[in-house]
Amino acid sequence: QKEVEQDPGPLSVPEGAIVSLNCTYSNSAFQYFMWYRQYSRKGPELLMYTYSSGNKEDGRFTAQVDKSSKYISLFIRDSQPSDSATYLCAMKAGGYNKLIFGAGTRLAVHP
Amino acid sequence: KAGVTQTPRYLIKTRGQQVTLSCSPISGHRSVSWYQQTPGQGLQFLFEYFSETQRNKGNFPGRFSGRQFSNSRSEMNVSTLELGDSALYLCASSLGGYTDEKLFFGSGTQLSVL
Numbered sequence: 001q002k003e004v005e006q007d008p009g010p011l012s013v014p015e016g017a018i019v020s021l022n023c024t025y026s027n028s029a030f031q032y033f034m035w036y037r038q039y040s041r042k043g044p045e046l047l048m049y050t051y052s053s054g055n056k057e058d059g060r061f062t063a064q065v066d067k068s069s070k071y072i073s074l075f076i077r078d079s080q081p082s083d084s085a086t087y088l089c090a091m092k093a094g095g096y097n098k099l100i101f102g103a104g105t106r107l108a109v110h111p
Numbered sequence: 112k113a114g115v116t117q118t119p120r121y122l123i124k125t126r127g128q129q130v131t132l133s134c135s136p137i138s139g140h141r142s143v144s145w146y147q148q149t150p151g152q153g154l155q156f157l158f159e160y161f162s163e164t165q166r167n168k169g170n171f172p173g174r175f176s177g178r179q180f181s182n183s184r185s186e187m188n189v190s191t192l193e194l195g196d197s198a199l200y201l202c203a204s205s206l207g208g209y210t211d212e213k214l215f216f217g218s219g220t221q222l223s224v225l
Contacts, residue, residue, distance in 0.1 A: 044201070
């Protein structure tokens with residue numbers, strides 16, 4: 001069993017929809033949680049960064065962390081075709097930069 | 112501010128050869144990490160360097176090695192290439208603190224082993 005589980009999709013939604021992306025994890029030591037967006041043939045781009053449990057909002061993006069359930073989410077409001085990409089969750093226990101990534105969810109937003 | 116720069120962008124090698132990949136971190140960043148991305152295994156951590164010292168290592172064979180220079184630039188070397196080493200190799204940099212670190216990635220080097 002992988003430390004971080006993420007449904008690879010693909011997920012297809014119409015423009016303007018609310019998108020929900022999720023990851024579950026098994027290591028209770030994880031404290032730092034991230035969401036990256038990766039376009040084809042590009043490196044991952046940091047979208048959201050959260051420490052411990054709680055919510056964080058940045059524009060159309062909201063990240064939620066529920067450590068009691070070992071579950072994290074990313075919500076995208078008013079999705080746009082430019083949001084079409086692979087979304088990767090990542091997390092670490094703390095200390096240095098060994099991130100554990102989910103498999104990534106491919107999202108397609110169609111006009 | 113320039114981002115993380117990786118060269119070359121694409122590489123084609125044959126089995127048994129060795130390869131060296133280069134990474135220039137964001138100015139002021141002192142930590143450089145390397146990751147391998149494949150369709151089957153996803154993104155996996157290779158190693159991290161800080162102040163020219165490796166301070167963390169993933170579960171990869173000794174054929175994978177790296178180093179960091181005094182200007183924080185880093186190189187990664189893979190010796191005796193195998194077909195399974197075909198992957199996107201990503202470099203990421205951060206300021207170099209211990210816990211609350213945001214990691215920024217380059218566009219990667221796409222390595223194909225024939």
